[in-house]
Amino acid sequence: xxxxxxxxxxxxxxxxxxxxxxxxxxxxxxxxxxxxxxxxxxxxxxxxxxxxxxxxxxxxxxxxxxxxxxxxxxxxxxxxxxxxxxxxxxxxxxxxxxxxxxxxxxxxxxxxxxxxxxxxxxxxxxxxxxxxxxxxxxxxxxxxxxxxxxxxxxxxxxxxxxxxxxxxxxxxxxxxxxxxxxxxxxxxxxxxxxxxxxxxxxxxxxxxxxxxxxxxxxxxxxxxxxxxxxxxxxxxxxxxxxxxxxxxxxxxxxxxxxxx
Amino acid sequence: xxxxxxxxxxxxxxxxxxxxxxxxxxxxxxxxxxxxxxxxxxxxxxxxxxxxxxxxxxxxxxxxxxxxxxxxxxxxxxxxxxxxxxxxxxxxxxxxxxxxxxxxxxxxxxxxxxxxxxxxxxxxxxxxxxxxxxxxxxxxxxxxxxxxxxxxxxxxxxxxxxxxxxxxxxxxxxxxxxxxxxxxxxxxxxxxxxxxxxxxxxxxxxxxxxxxxxxxxxxxxxxxxxxxxxxxxxxxxxxxxxxxxxxxxxxxxxxxxxx
Numbered sequence: 001x002x003x004x005x006x007x008x009x010x011x012x013x014x015x016x017x018x019x020x021x022x023x024x025x026x027x028x029x030x031x032x033x034x035x036x037x038x039x040x041x042x043x044x045x046x047x048x049x050x051x052x053x054x055x056x057x058x059x060x061x062x063x064x065x066x067x068x069x070x071x072x073x074x075x076x077x078x079x080x081x082x083x084x085x086x087x088x089x090x091x092x093x094x095x096x097x098x099x100x101x102x103x104x105x106x107x108x109x110x111x112x113x114x115x116x117x118x119x120x121x122x123x124x125x126x127x128x129x130x131x132x133x134x135x136x137x138x139x140x141x142x143x144x145x146x147x148x149x150x151x152x153x154x155x156x157x158x159x160x161x162x163x164x165x166x167x168x169x170x171x172x173x174x175x176x177x178x179x180x181x182x183x184x185x186x187x188x189x190x191x192x193x194x195x196x197x198x199x200x201x202x203x204x205x206x207x208x209x210x211x212x213x214x215x216x217x218x219x220x221x222x223x224x225x226x227x228x229x230x231x232x233x234x235x236x237x238x239x240x241x242x243x244x245x246x247x248x249x250x251x252x253x254x255x256x257x258x259x260x
Numbered sequence: 261x262x263x264x265x266x267x268x269x270x271x272x273x274x275x276x277x278x279x280x281x282x283x284x285x286x287x288x289x290x291x292x293x294x295x296x297x298x299x300x301x302x303x304x305x306x307x308x309x310x311x312x313x314x315x316x317x318x319x320x321x322x323x324x325x326x327x328x329x330x331x332x333x334x335x336x337x338x339x340x341x342x343x344x345x346x347x348x349x350x351x352x353x354x355x356x357x358x359x360x361x362x363x364x365x366x367x368x369x370x371x372x373x374x375x376x377x378x379x380x381x382x383x384x385x386x387x388x389x390x391x392x393x394x395x396x397x398x399x400x401x402x403x404x405x406x407x408x409x410x411x412x413x414x415x416x417x418x419x420x421x422x423x424x425x426x427x428x429x430x431x432x433x434x435x436x437x438x439x440x441x442x443x444x445x446x447x448x449x450x451x452x453x454x455x456x457x458x459x460x461x462x463x464x465x466x467x468x469x470x471x472x473x474x475x476x477x478x479x480x481x482x483x484x485x486x487x488x489x490x491x492x493x494x495x496x497x498x499x500x501x502x503x504x505x506x507x508x509x510x511x512x513x514x515x516x517x518x519x
Contacts, residue, residue, distance in 0.1 A: 153352050156326055161370035161419065162346040171369075175360040254359035254401045 040223035048227035058211070062235065065196050065207040068124065069239075072131025073192040077185060080136050084143020084184075088177070089169055094144060101140065109134035109195045113202055127199040127207075134195040135188035142184020146177030179247075179255020186243045193236045208232050273423060273455040274300040274323060279332035281318055291480040292318050296332070298474060298483065302422075303453045307466035309509070310476030316459045317427050319481070323457065324350045324425050337422070346370060348423040349416035353431050356412045357400045363387065364396045366411055370419035386414040389448060406437040410444065417448070423455040430465070442468055446493055463513070467506045468495055475512050485512055 007015070024042050031041040040048065052058040087094040109130050116133075120126040150173050158172035200209025208228055215224035247256045281293035292315040300306050308316040321327045323334050325344040334341045336348060349370075350356075357366050364383050371379045387396055390410040400408050409429055416424055426445075430438045446469065449456055460466050466473045473487045487509060491501055 151355070153356050154358065156344070156350065157352070157356050157358070159326075160324065160344045160346065160350055162344075172358070175358070178360065250399060251360045254399060 038220070038222060040226055044223040045226045045230065048221070048223035049230070052211075052224065052227055052231075058231075061207050061211050062231070064204075065200065065209070066235075068127050068199070068207065069131055069189075069192045069196050072128040072196070073135045073189055075128075076132045076135035076139055076188060076192075080139035080188075081143055081181060084140040084181075085147055085169065085174060085177070087140070088144040088147025089173065091148070101137065105137040105141065109191070110198055113199070117203060122203055124204060126203040127196065130199040130203070131192045131195050134191045138188040138191060139181075139184050142187070143177065143181050146180030146184070147173055149180065150176040175251065179252050182243070182246055182252060182255075186240065189239055189243055190236070193232075193239055197232055208235075270301045270303060272299050273302040273304070273336065274298070274457070275335040276319075276323070277333050277335070279319070279322060279329045279334060281315065281322065281327070282330045293322075293329070294480040294482050296481070296483060298486075300455060300457065302455055305449060305456045305458065305469060305471045307470035307473045308457065308459045308476060309463065309466040309473050310461065310481060311478050311513070312461050314476050314478050315481035316461075316476050319476075320350070320425050320427050320457060320459050324348060326350075346419050347421050348425055349419060349421045351409075351412050351416050351424060351426045351429050353428045355408075357408055357415065359400045362397050362399055363392055363403070363411055366400070367414050367418050369415055382418050386418045389417070389451070390414040390444070404437075405433050406441055409433065409441060413445070413448065417452065417454075421454065423457070426456065426458045428459055428461070431460075431462075438465075443494075445469070450493070463506060463509050464497075467502065467509065468497065473509060475509055487512075 028042050031039055087097060112130055112133050113126075116126040116129045120129060154172050154176050155168065158168045163171060196207065197209035197212070200207035201213045204210060205214075208231060211228045212225055212232075215221040215228060247253070276296050276298040279293055279296040280291070283290045283292055296319060308319060310316045318327065322329050323336070323341065325341045325348075336345075344350075358369065361369065364387070367383045367386050368379050371382060374382070383396075387393055390413060392407060392411060392414070395403065395407070400411065403411065413424075413429070430441050433441060442465065445456075458466075458469060467489055470489055473489060474483055475485045475487060476482065477484050487505060489505055491499065491505075495502060
């Protein structure tokens with residue numbers, strides 16, 4: 001690559017920080033100039049975060065949100081990956097199921113809220129099943145695509161070495177599709193984190209989403225609302241960084257473009 | 261049709277009898293192979309030579325068992341070919357090695373039935389034979405094109421097949437690497453004496469490597485001529501006999517030998 005096109009190390013750290021600071025400044029001065037009494041300034045939000053940290057409930061909320069994501073996303077992955085592999089492997093089965101998938105897939109998980117509350121009542125099950133619904137379809141679709149994109153030469157090589165169909169699926173097709181499956185899991189985890197906040201606003205009384213809505217409802221504490229929003233953003237970023245670190249494992253690295 | 265018995269009258273490894281192949285696409289039928297008859301002796305090195313897209317790879321895939329011919333049969337060791345078999349391994353033009361496995365794991369891919377010690381022994385043997393010592397734990401993405409192709413040859417040899425089917429294996433390599441790879445392949449062939457079927461569109465490559473060169477016509481492919489290369493290895497590429505055989509094939513294919 002051209003040395004002019006690659007930013008120096010300090011630029012890669014300093015420039016994004018500058019953008020961040022500029023945004024904070026814009027926020028701060030907008031609050032001051034408009035003289036709003038409702039919307040908090042960055043300093044008030046900072047104090048809000050401190051206040052939340054001192055209250056024990058925050059950690060409980062974070063753990064509740066993460067637990068719901070872990071259950072909903074985990075179930076979606078455990079069921080979705082094998083289903084996607086099988087549908088990708090048997091195009092005939094895929095043809096049968098595909099229309100149903102294509103109808104269910106574009107339905108926002110939020111549209112399922114009334115149905116899940118009807119089925120499970122207000123509580124954890126409603127929230128986790130919403131997360132499951134949000135994560136399940138992207139995972140299944142990524143697995144189907146991953147399997148059907150496996151180059152024919154790998155399948156032929158596998159058959160040439162005398163593999164049975166099951167061995168071929170496990171030893172060739174799955175590892176060959178794995179990079180694409182990981183991309184699907186990453187997208188699904190992002191969706192799961194979006195959905196958990198929405199689900200907690202309506203279906204349960206704990207978690208970060210509940211913290212947002214509860215801070216508004218009990219005393220219009222917008223400093224706490226924005227503080228909770230920022231925490232949601234930071235934890236979401238951490239989740240994404242976590243799943244991206246999986247992409248660096250050597251047996252899947254070949255499927256990703258890394259600038260190193 | 262020229263009779264095509266192996267030059268050294270050993271046992272016959274492959275018999276191709278009246279093979280024809282018709283591809284149907286969008287309702288249109290294309291005749292790809294027409295009335296192919298060929299016999300290959302055990303331990304023989306045969307090149308299938310023809311213009312790009314003439315159907316020589318199709319013939320190789322039929323012999324491997326990946327495709328079944330529209331008419332005729334292929335027999336290997338007397339049995340009619342019904343599907344792919346580890347006794348005849350195909351080495352593909354490029355990217356046939358598995359990128360998610362290390363060099364060692366690729367070579368050991370077909371050895372799952374062996375116990376650990378025997379498998380490791382075989383892996384070490386073939387890592388050495390194709391000159392990949394020191395790269396046992398590297399992934400294919402860290403290897404050069406020539407090394408990847410050697411790795412694929414090693415993976416094929418490790419299961420101890422009777423026959424190697426190579427489909428333009430060096431086509432994607434630069435010309436210097438290609439020359440080295442030919443020498444390496446001949447060295448391995450002399451050590452292991454497998455039957456080798458080698459598809460190429462490169463006349464020089466065919467004449468440098470093969471015991472016999474099967475010259476095929478453009479689509480529909482028929483066998484135009486089978487040329488026996490009666491020069492011992494290592495071959496002198498400027499010897500009169502080499503040039504004579506090569507120019508003969510150039511003329512057969514209908515190419516003027518000038519640029």
